[in-house]
Amino acid sequence: MTSGVTLQLRVTPKSATARIGDIGEDAAGRRFLRVYVREVPDKGKANDAVIKLLAKSWGLPKSGFAIRSGASERNKTISIAGDPDQLMAVLAPLFAPDNEE
Numbered sequence: 001m002t003s004g005v006t007l008q009l010r011v012t013p014k015s016a017t018a019r020i021g022d023i024g025e026d027a028a029g030r031r032f033l034r035v036y037v038r039e040v041p042d043k044g045k046a047n048d049a050v051i052k053l054l055a056k057s058w059g060l061p062k063s064g065f066a067i068r069s070g071a072s073e074r075n076k077t078i079s080i081a082g083d084p085d086q087l088m089a090v091l092a093p094l095f096a097p098d099n100e101e
Contacts, residue, residue, distance in 0.1 A: 004064070004081040005088065008032040011074055013039060013046040018053050023095060032075065033094060047071060051078075058090050 010024060010032045021034030037049035047067055055062040060080065070076035080087055 003084060004079050005084055005091065006068065006077060006079050007091075009035050009050065009070075009076045009078060011046060011050055011076060012036045013041040013049075018049065020053065020057055020094075041072075044071070047076075050076070054078075060087075060090070 008030060012034070015036035015038055018037050019035075021036060023031055024034055025031050035050050035053065037046050037053060039045040039049040041047075051062055051065040051067075054060070055065060060082070064081040066079050066081075068077045068079050
């Protein structure tokens with residue numbers, strides 16, 4: 001992939017509802033997006049649900065998403081293919097001050 005954006009996620013599987021949460025920060029100061037899915041973390045079901053939720057919420061194709069690291073962990077790095085400026089226009093509301101912890 002030559003263009004796109006990369007996001008850090010913290011995924012909570014087996015949640016009561018599937019939703020995109022707020023922005024969090026770990027002890028090292030790295031920011032991440034909280035994502036909650038109903039699926040169990042078994043055989044990639046939760047990962048598939050994360051991609052489906054993000055793609056639908058942001059109006060982007062599922063094929064543009066890829067899990068780059070953390071496929072079997074709660075903390076994941078995903079990449080989204082596309083024009084970085086256009087993607088950031090879609091993602092910018094997530095990083096608004098009223099969306100943070």
